[in-house]
Amino acid sequence: MSTIPAAAPIDRAACLAWDAADPLAPFRERFTLPEGVIYLDGNSLGALPASTAAHVQRVITQEWGQGLIRSWNDAGWFMKPQTLGDRIAPLIGAAPGEVVIGDSTSSSLFQTAVAGMRLRPGRRVVVSERGSFPTDLYVLESVQEMLSGAEPIERRLIHDDGPTLDDVLDEDVAIVVLTHVDYRTGRLYDMTEVTRQVQAAGAIMIWDLCHSAGALPVDLNGVGADLAVGCTYKYINGGPGSPSFIWVAERHQAEARPAVTGWQGHARPFDFEVEYAPTPGVGRFRVGTPPLLSYAALEASLEIWEEVDLARLREKSLALTDLFIALVDERLADWGIEVVTPREHEARGSQVALRGGDGYAVMQAIIARGVIGDFRAPDLMRFGFAPLYVTFADVWDAVEVLRDVLEREEWRKPEYSRRGAVT
Amino acid sequence: MSTIPAAAPIDRAACLAWDAADPLAPFRERFTLPEGVIYLDGNSLGALPASTAAHVQRVITQEWGQGLIRSWNDAGWFMKPQTLGDRIAPLIGAAPGEVVIGDSTSSSLFQTAVAGMRLRPGRRVVVSERGSFPTDLYVLESVQEMLSGAEPIERRLIHDDGPTLDDVLDEDVAIVVLTHVDYRTGRLYDMTEVTRQVQAAGAIMIWDLCHSAGALPVDLNGVGADLAVGCTYKYINGGPGSPSFIWVAERHQAEARPAVTGWQGHARPFDFEVEYAPTPGVGRFRVGTPPLLSYAALEASLEIWEEVDLARLREKSLALTDLFIALVDERLADWGIEVVTPREHEARGSQVALRGGDGYAVMQAIIARGVIGDFRAPDLMRFGFAPLYVTFADVWDAVEVLRDVLEREEWRKPEYSRRGAVT
Numbered sequence: 001m002s003t004i005p006a007a008a009p010i011d012r013a014a015c016l017a018w019d020a021a022d023p024l025a026p027f028r029e030r031f032t033l034p035e036g037v038i039y040l041d042g043n044s045l046g047a048l049p050a051s052t053a054a055h056v057q058r059v060i061t062q063e064w065g066q067g068l069i070r071s072w073n074d075a076g077w078f079m080k081p082q083t084l085g086d087r088i089a090p091l092i093g094a095a096p097g098e099v100v101i102g103d104s105t106s107s108s109l110f111q112t113a114v115a116g117m118r119l120r121p122g123r124r125v126v127v128s129e130r131g132s133f134p135t136d137l138y139v140l141e142s143v144q145e146m147l148s149g150a151e152p153i154e155r156r157l158i159h160d161d162g163p164t165l166d167d168v169l170d171e172d173v174a175i176v177v178l179t180h181v182d183y184r185t186g187r188l189y190d191m192t193e194v195t196r197q198v199q200a201a202g203a204i205m206i207w208d209l210c211h212s213a214g215a216l217p218v219d220l221n222g223v224g225a226d227l228a229v230g231c232t233y234k235y236i237n238g239g240p241g242s243p244s245f246i247w248v249a250e251r252h253q254a255e256a257r258p259a260v261t262g263w264q265g266h267a268r269p270f271d272f273e274v275e276y277a278p279t280p281g282v283g284r285f286r287v288g289t290p291p292l293l294s295y296a297a298l299e300a301s302l303e304i305w306e307e308v309d310l311a312r313l314r315e316k317s318l319a320l321t322d323l324f325i326a327l328v329d330e331r332l333a334d335w336g337i338e339v340v341t342p343r344e345h346e347a348r349g350s351q352v353a354l355r356g357g358d359g360y361a362v363m364q365a366i367i368a369r370g371v372i373g374d375f376r377a378p379d380l381m382r383f384g385f386a387p388l389y390v391t392f393a394d395v396w397d398a399v400e401v402l403r404d405v406l407e408r409e410e411w412r413k414p415e416y417s418r419r420g421a422v423t
Numbered sequence: 424m425s426t427i428p429a430a431a432p433i434d435r436a437a438c439l440a441w442d443a444a445d446p447l448a449p450f451r452e453r454f455t456l457p458e459g460v461i462y463l464d465g466n467s468l469g470a471l472p473a474s475t476a477a478h479v480q481r482v483i484t485q486e487w488g489q490g491l492i493r494s495w496n497d498a499g500w501f502m503k504p505q506t507l508g509d510r511i512a513p514l515i516g517a518a519p520g521e522v523v524i525g526d527s528t529s530s531s532l533f534q535t536a537v538a539g540m541r542l543r544p545g546r547r548v549v550v551s552e553r554g555s556f557p558t559d560l561y562v563l564e565s566v567q568e569m570l571s572g573a574e575p576i577e578r579r580l581i582h583d584d585g586p587t588l589d590d591v592l593d594e595d596v597a598i599v600v601l602t603h604v605d606y607r608t609g610r611l612y613d614m615t616e617v618t619r620q621v622q623a624a625g626a627i628m629i630w631d632l633c634h635s636a637g638a639l640p641v642d643l644n645g646v647g648a649d650l651a652v653g654c655t656y657k658y659i660n661g662g663p664g665s666p667s668f669i670w671v672a673e674r675h676q677a678e679a680r681p682a683v684t685g686w687q688g689h690a691r692p693f694d695f696e697v698e699y700a701p702t703p704g705v706g707r708f709r710v711g712t713p714p715l716l717s718y719a720a721l722e723a724s725l726e727i728w729e730e731v732d733l734a735r736l737r738e739k740s741l742a743l744t745d746l747f748i749a750l751v752d753e754r755l756a757d758w759g760i761e762v763v764t765p766r767e768h769e770a771r772g773s774q775v776a777l778r779g780g781d782g783y784a785v786m787q788a789i790i791a792r793g794v795i796g797d798f799r800a801p802d803l804m805r806f807g808f809a810p811l812y813v814t815f816a817d818v819w820d821a822v823e824v825l826r827d828v829l830e831r832e833e834w835r836k837p838e839y840s841r842r843g844a845v846t
Contacts, residue, residue: 032484032488033488034488034491037491041491041492044492045491045492047488047491048483048484048487048488052483053483053488056479056480056483057476057479060479060662060720061455061471061476064468064471064662064663065455065457065470065471065476068457068460068462068470068795069464069468069797070790072468103526103527103530103710103711103714104526104685104711104712104713105711106685106710106711106712107685107710107711110710114569130697133686133695134686134689134692134695134696134699135686137699138684138685138686138689139684139685141684141698141699142682142683146537146569146570146682147569148572149571149572149573150572150573157697231712233712239487239715240486240487240494240500240712240715240716241712241713241714241715241716241717241718242714243714244711259565259569260529260533260562260565261562261564261565262527262529262530262558262561263529263556263557263558263561264529264558266557266561269557270800271800272556272557272799273557274553275560275564276557276560276564287526287527288526288529288530289529289656289663289664290664291527291664291665291666291714291716291717292663292664292717293479293663293664293714293716293719293720294664294716294717295664296716297716367493372491372492372493374492376695377693377694377695
């Protein structure tokens, strides 16, 4: 199923046949999706698992309402950042005790980037990519500003048009922060090769897994990476603003020192000592009291993930994106719509970006027709394919709506023109 | 009602009469409390508002489940940190546009402390208090470690036994971080006088309002403070780990530069620019995507606060703590139990700490009897009196349970002895 036969005539019946043969198809029933919507934005905010509302309700009424302060012990609240971290671990090739849930991804990247800098004292360069999701760059600006003393911290940005990683790596580089799957184009890095290259230069490799965790198998320990962060509200379906995670390779844990040292990362938090002393292990990356109602929604979504075979997930993801690319090539070429995302499987995440026409207006027009993707400035229409709830028929129908909107020039309606909308 | 007449014979009937005359009594129905529990730990985790579960349910099923990504615009998600901040403002004497919701209090203090240091370039000393809730001290250690360049940042801690604020303030002090109400003793600072003293030395005054917001009226603009942080899961009843808030006086907003610059604090977050540019106003203290389900619970609790008269809240708070102190003096003196909290109204928050006997075991024994306070190492039994849901009869009954546990020596049971419990 992993490749759509290029020669075959693709029609909706073929898509329905693929759905009927899809071993992941039953997972769709585990999500609550609105009637009349084809949801291709799970790479921005994942869909609602059917079990989440009841689970959060129970945490609110029982653990908070009835248990009150006692739930810190009785409901295991205090250790949630680590017990939930252990449940994220299989999704990213991490071992138990290597993952901790944090606040936002930006906060966690700050914790992690500073820790990476401290693992390479004396080195004064941070490397990232011009096309990174901007918060990664902004957070690195914070790191630069805060750690620059007599000798400033330098930032070097790689780019598709150069400089390359090879150009910027040298003995001054402390950390390299790269996003495994590009948030706009869906381009997937070769994690093994990049990690090897960065570590060969003596630098610390920090992976941002926002667009890969839950989208495809990740094997952090397999590639021997150093540090990683990721988000749980996209493919992992933890809910709006659900917390990030931090991974610290076991070999770095004793030495790693995060930026912000809060009481929940203390070795003896309830002894209320005046001086900070980090707890052993990844728990030291904790800061303050965690947002437990947001954790509760994440907990519900992780129950689904325990049943998912990640190899099958990847197989379906590639089949969905292969299908979408084939249909765009076949049916949208007349309107100058081109696929930006790499066509090679090994260089593609679980999303596809298109360019051409007035992308902003086209996206608004298809959203009005119930096909939800998103637009990313300056010119990309972005579609995410979450294999747990997107069907092959969804892909067919989405392209048909796109084609129809282009053919009828529906996107020209004034209500779809750009006027400073938030997303 | 604000002072319990010392001469009057206090009995349960008198307490019931005070409850009957209490103008805030109807608020108790707005909370769901467990049967058989007297909850005197709202200073650690506030009780569950009756409306919260349904409100969060609606956000999950409608805003997330049905609205999906569209809710960032349609449900006002993107601006929640600021719209909810504006609803916190009246509780702390802040103006609209001066408050933003953050992650944990520790994270927000880090944001704020660094901003404070940057408002006083060249000054290299941070001042706090040895008895602060430890995370404040640990966060200041982070600030010291990160900002120490060629010239280290020095930390000076005041203490009840000295040194005093007067001893440590000089022209090197950049920021002073103090907790308005002491988390253990309930001692309340004179915010006006302390702010004046700190500012007279040219330093920035940062107030930690964790134990005062929602416990008593706070008037940040009235006293002309500089920066503040606080928590919403105690007296404000936002739920376990509900987010902190940050206050930045309007006069500092243009110049203030927080520690971590994330995309949600950018002037044009959806233009995905490579360089960080802070948004005007307090919004620049935002970091990453906020935990919106935790925000939803906070939103429900803030609806109650819009109806609360803070002067009456303070009046009842003092009457409750006066009553508790009077009853402890009268009924527990035989067992050597003494009140640690100041008896003067102007020096007392909304909590009372007791010392004497085996406080840890006594606390466990009364919790087993349904009277929930908490123990704070090394030797304090701590009781919080949230005026919205604690009654005068509760106070009477709690002291009676304490008396009975002491009289029968119930606290000697082996199951109540300390054995490394979390709280």
